[in-house]
Amino acid sequence: MARGELRIYLGAAPGVGKTYTMLEEAHRRAERGTDVVVAFVETHGRRHTEAMVGDLEVLPRTELRYRGAGFTEMDLDAVLARKPELAVVDEFAHTNVPGARNAKRWQDVRELLDAGISVLTTVNVQHLESLNDVVAQITGAQQRETVPDAVVRAAEQVELVDMTPEALRRRMAHGNIYRPEKIDAALGNYFRTGNLTALRELALLWLADKVEDQLDKYRADHKIDATWETRERVVVALTGGPEGDTLIRRAARIAARTKGADLMAVHVARNDGLAGADPATLARQRVLVESLGGSYHQVVGSDVPRALLDFARAVNATQIVLGASSRGRFAQLFSAGVGVTTTALSGSIDVHLVTHELAGQGRRARRSGAALSRGRRVAGFLTVLLGFPVLTGLLAIGRGLSLTNDILLFLAAVVGVALIGGLWPALLAAVGSSLLLNWFFTPPVGRFTIAEGENLLALGIFVVVALAVSWVVDTAARTTRQAAEAGADAQTLSAVAGSVLRGERPLMALLERLRETFTLDSVTLLDQGVVVAEVGQPVCTRPAEADAEVKGDDDITMLLKGRPLEASDRRIVEAFAAQATLALRQERLTAEAATAKPLAEADRMRTALLAAVSHDLRTPLASAKASVASLRSADVHFDDEDRAALLETADESLDRLTRLVTNLLDMSRLQAGALGVAPIDIGADEIVPHALDDLGPAGHDVRLHIPDDLPDLRADPGLLERVIVNLTANALRHSPPGRPPVITASTLGGLVEIRVVDHGPGIPEDRRDDVFLPFQRLGDRDNHTGVGLGLALSRGLTEAMGGTLTPDETAGGGLTMIISLPAADPS
Known part of the structure; x- marks a missing residue:
């Protein structure tokens, strides 16, 4: 079964006509014979939109209950059962009412597409996830309903429904968007001209990126390598040299001439050797590129011009910026250079050769530094200047060795100099030793002439071997240094890879x-x-x-x-x-x-809830049912006293059950953020006595210490009374005989503190926060009373009123619960 196609109508703001345009397309499809249904359309009371629905088939909505209110949503099952060719589904980013099959409407649409049903839908730019914070910054209004950008980009078609800010404001003023009482506020806030202009630009730019993705896919599918100049893309080539700063700034100025042009810097790392660009210079130039709004890239290739052009064509670049060659004129006779070769092979891509201070000055390729340290080179030269005269004198005094042995000793000395000082001291040693051998040891002695051909051959081989050994030793030292630098570069790449893997989408x-x-x-x-x-x-x-x-x-x-x-x-x-x-x-x-x-x-909470509630629900229900069943029984006759006792038992059981259900409902409202709070200024001396009265006879044992000059506090009287009842009941349950709880009140800064003090066993300090978890009954001597919601609910109610509930140790043993609430404004 083929997957359905998704077409999205994108708008910059409400009222631009997305739904109207979507319904126009639905009518066009229906006229062409397509089976079209309206799965969900929200007209917002706009008469033109309502009229546009016309004779299209409209599927009934499903009704859901949430927080005691009724809501209607798209009936996903009905649409799937109806299975039209095309479904019209408005408000793509809408959040469904809890209880629906999917949390978001775009997830509903995905099910329709998977079922082979094509969909027309609408979304505003402020609902795109990547732009949500930007829109909030512009308009000052935070949009909580969002849809992932990838979901919108995956649509087969995204059509922009555009309107100028002035036209949209006129539509607003004519009452075509909001009701008359909302028009002035909307025009002065969200629908200001500046806001609408910014939102329109955001929508256009986002859609341009979407179109670019489609173009890239088309070019790839049709194997089109030629540059299509749909957008200016300027690529600047970096060698890692100091001229890179000049090239980057020049390329940035070229890109700035065209609105929306892209700036990309690329460095081609050669893959045929260890030598390369200066990593520190490239890192600094990368920061410069990014500060100018560009991006940095690195590719690998042994042929620099071809690698550079491959990258440029891959990103559909229109211009390449290169630095003029730094090589001297003599070097350019043997090789055309990167700039000339790139220009010759660039095809339709424009190439800019930018001059700079180092152009034509014969700058040598960057070396990784001298193979050996300066100290070793100096030691090598000193060895030649001091050691070779000494060696010559010793051999001249001895006069017992042949010329061959003399040559071998000098060759060993040259190798030693190469090991100590590298190439240049070794070259000096080779030339100097050949002259010394010629003058002092090769007949005729004392003259720079050679009488025998064998001696000439021996000296020639000596010079060649000395030079070769010197070159090999120096190259080995240089390669070792380059390998160390390559290792450092590898560590840097490893760090980069680590940063990639630690990102949001590492793969x-x-x-x-x-x-x-x-x-x-x-x-x-x-x-x-x-x-x-x-x-x-x-x-x-x-x-x-x-x-x-x-x-x-x-x-x-x-x-x-x-x-x-x-x-x-x-x-x-x-x-x-x-x-x-x-x-x-x-x-x-x-x-x-x-x-x-x-x-x-959720499983832990469900298990705890079932374990805690199963007993506490059954007990009062069983008691109430037994009492009522006894009263209804015709087999037993009860006198007035027994009848009253049974009624009292049923009443107490039902009250207990009511408190349990009320606590559960209030806890769920707290977690859902739906608990209504109505704070007023009220005195603690008014609230606390009422709370104690609710506790019945047990509340009369609680001692009160509330100062007469205590300021009023700001709280919801009903909620605060319930908090005090819960805390006091908990304190009574844990207080030893003869030591009832104490309730005190005082002020601290701008707060009023109410303390419920007991002298029971207390709670270890590391377990105090655990008592506020739902379904916990730490330390209860009677672990079959209540479901452990009292303290959790009390903290939630206190925080809902803008206060805090914290436990503390009672002096002498026990637990003190401190309710801190804002003091009333004295004005």
Whole structure:
């Protein structure tokens, strides 16, 4: 069964005509023979919208009860049963009433699409998740109903219903949007011209991104590599040299000439050696690019011009900014250079060669620094200047060695100098030693001539070997230093990978980084042959379609499309695949934990509720039923006294049951934030006595200490009375005989504190917060009385009135409950 298609009408603000336009399209489809039903349309009393519904089939809504009120929602089951070709569903971001099958209407729409039903719907830009905070900052109104951007972007069509701010305000003034009593407030607040202009721009920019995604997909599907100049995209190439700052600023000025142009900086890292750009310079230039509103990218390639152009074409760049060559004219005779080659191969992409201070000055490629330290080089030169004359003198005095042995000793000395000071001291040693051998030890002695051909050959081999050994030693030292720098770069890349894995979507970020680094068309991750993540276009889902296949583990496979992998790249990609496997597992574990936690919490609460309520519901019900059943029995005759006793038992049981149900309902209202609070200024000396009266005879034993000059406090009298009743009843239950609870009151700053003090066993300090958890009865001597809601409810009621309820230790043993509420305003 084919999946239905989704068409969304996007508006910048309420009243632009989204629903009206949606209904117009529904009528057009119906006239063409499409089976259309109106699943849900909210007209908000707008007569033109109501008239546009016309003769379209309207499905009845389902009725739901919530908090004692009735609500209507779209009847999802009725739409699925009716199974039209097209359903009209208004207000895509709407939150359904609790009790509906799905929490959000967009989830209802997803079920319709999965069932093969196409949907027309509407949404405002302020309901998009990514723009919700921006809209709140602009308008000052926080929108609580949102829809994920990805859900809207996945729609086959998104159509902007646009209207100028002036036209929308005129529509508002004519009463076509809100009722007359709301018009002035709306025009002066949310519907100000500046607000509407900003919202309109947000909608246009967001939709432009959506259109760009569609264009990229079309180009990928049709294998279009040529640049389409739909939007200016300026790519600036960075070598890691100091000229990069000039190039970035120049590229930023080029991008700024066109509204909405993109600025991207790219560095091509060579994959054929250890030498590279200065990481510190690139890091600083990345900060500069991002501060100018651009983005930084890095790709790998041995052919810099081709790698740069591959990246530019992949992002549909229109212009490339390069620095003029820093090489000298002599070097340019042997190689055209990156700038000239890029220009020749760029095709329709414009290339800007920007001059800079280093252009044409013959700047050498960046070296990783001298192979050896300065101290070692100085030691090498000193060894040549001091050691070689000494060696010459010793050999001249001895005169017992042949020329061959003399050459070998000097060669050993040259190797030693190379090990100590590197290339340049060794070159000096090789030249100097050849001259010394010629003058002092090669016949004719004392002259720079050589009489025998063998001696000439020996000296020639000596010079070649000395130079070769010097070069090898210096290259080895330089390579060692470069390897150390490469290791440091690897640590930096590891830190970057760690930051990716710690992000919100580590897996997708990792795959995107891999695709970008190696200039791939797409990267797909398969788990046992099933696609679990993908980036780029076109996506390959089978190994036969991919240009490269890399295993993450026995089940996870990564498919790469775009170009075959070089052997030097495969090791790095395998590391990416391993990290992607870990990221996939981490995301799954996180999702499972997030799903399991509320379920475990709900199960714990449900178990506690059943365990606590099962006894306390049955006991009063059983007592009341037994009393009523006895009174109704015709087999037994009760006198007036017995009848009164049975009625009293039934009355007390029903009162107990009422208190239990009331506490449960109030607790649910607190958790749902639906408890009504009406605070007034009232004195504690008025509230506390009423609370004690509610406790019956037991309340008469409680001692009161309330100062006459205590200021009034601000609270809801009914709620505060219930808090005091619960706390006092709890204190009475734990107080020893002869030591009843005490209620005192005092002021502290701008607060009035009411203390309910008992001298019972108390509660350990590390368990005090546990007494406020629902269904807890810590320390109750009678653990079969109540369901453990009293203290939890008391804290919730106190906090609902803007106060706090905290436990403290009673001096001499026991527990003191402190109710802190704001004092009344003396004015």
